[in-house]
Amino acid sequence: MADKDLASTPAEKKAAAEAIEKHLEPETRKAGTRARESTGSAAREFGSNGGEGWLTGPALQAARKTWGEQLTTLMNRLGAEKAALRATNTLFQNTEAGVDLGIRRSSVLDGF
Template structure:
């Protein structure tokens, strides 16, 4: 066997490389299902309500300023700003909701995948005669 072939075999059989086992992070997921669920809960209980409250407050103040400046060009400008603000807040709230749903879905899928894989391994182990050796 040539030296190149032996080197290739060593590289293929060994997963540790400059980025660690199997790549960055050492083959460990970035977060657990519980951490994903906690992040989704933070979005639901903190980010969404706080964002809505801040957005509503800013809208209320801008509308009050527009009413105070009724008849001035500035009032119509503030009304346009409010419309743009409403659209941006709606998009942000939609994004937060989407991220929350994605986190929960991913957490559930990881858990289901783990349960399914565990079931398959247990079934193979029952069928295997290796434990008897």
């Protein structure tokens, strides 16, 4: 990494939050849904003969359940990251305003 500064501009944070909202979240949800449907379909196919001798169907069902849980976790994380990016700008602006007010209140020049 050439740039050692981890700071970013409000515009970059906004762009990152929008990328999560417009691309990562919907595309992840779509891919996750497609994978769950395909795995569910395969599990039903392997389990359609009454499960005689086939452990593949139940194993795929277990994998499908785990995938669904992981997808939910990932979607929650993406949402949290998006919210954090958006909140950071507000936090920094409020902190700067608070520091400015604190400095102004304690200035000895205010008495003149």
